[in-house]
Amino acid sequence: MEQIIAMRNKVDMVEIISWNDYGESHYIGPIRADQPNSQGWTNGMDHQGWLSIIKLYSTAFKTGRYPSNTDSITLWSRPHPKGATATAPSNPRPSGWQNTDDNLYAFITVQATSTITITSGSNTATWSYVYPGVNKFSLGSAPGAISAKITRNGQTIKQYNSGSAFQYTK
Numbered sequence: 001m002e003q004i005i006a007m008r009n010k011v012d013m014v015e016i017i018s019w020n021d022y023g024e025s026h027y028i029g030p031i032r033a034d035q036p037n038s039q040g041w042t043n044g045m046d047h048q049g050w051l052s053i054i055k056l057y058s059t060a061f062k063t064g065r066y067p068s069n070t071d072s073i074t075l076w077s078r079p080h081p082k083g084a085t086a087t088a089p090s091n092p093r094p095s096g097w098q099n100t101d102d103n104l105y106a107f108i109t110v111q112a113t114s115t116i117t118i119t120s121g122s123n124t125a126t127w128s129y130v131y132p133g134v135n136k137f138s139l140g141s142a143p144g145a146i147s148a149k150i151t152r153n154g155q156t157i158k159q160y161n162s163g164s165a166f167q168y169t170k
Contacts, residue, residue: 001057008061016054028054049074053107056134067109068132071158073148074107077120077141077168084170104146104168106137114152120144120168141168 004014018026028050031042053074060066081102086092104120110132117126118137121144127137146168147161 005057005060005064008064014061045079049076056109066134069111070109071111071114071150072107072109073150073158073160075104075118075146075148075160075162076107077104077146077166078102079166080169081141101138102141103138104141106139106148108135108137108148108150109133110135110150110152110157112152114150114157117149117151119147121146143168143170 004011016028018028027042028047030048031046052072056067082097082100083093104118104123106116106118108116108130110116110130112132114130115126115128116130116135116137117124118139120139121142123140123142125137125139127135144167145162145164146166147159149159150157
């Protein structure tokens with residue numbers, strides 16, 4: 001997305017081609033009842049967090065500037081390590097499975113200089129003096145819940161904790 005925005009004067013249009021490809025786990029819209037027997041890939045895996053990220057990038061594509069008036073947290077992670085064995089033997093690992101990381105990824109926007117803390121299970125990392133705008137972080141995944149927090153001037157501005165709604169398991 002950032003490369004496309006950097007070339008925005010040379011590109012007339014950007015198309016999102018995986019709005020509802022549930023079977024490939026490529027979807028950003030709400031999960032609907034008309035999925036083609038792909039509930040095993042989608043149940044409990046809401047991807048609507050991508051909509052807020054796309055909104056930021058869409059604005060930057062249209063105007064040439066990222067919006068800087070919001071504090072937001074979007075986290076994403078697989079629920080299991082890349083080397084996990086599927087419970088259904090008919091689902092082998094896809095080609096290239098070893099080329100990814102076992103990480104929690106955070107996409108965080110801040111209005112003013114802030115401190116960011118992200119946690120995956122027992123792993124925690126903190127970044128101080130994060131500047132306004134779009135910021136991306138990653139942290140090695142560890143069993144347990146995931147969370148993130150934006151603090152500024154000693155006050156918690158925004159936070160998220162998955163609790164039991166999402167657990168990374170080995």
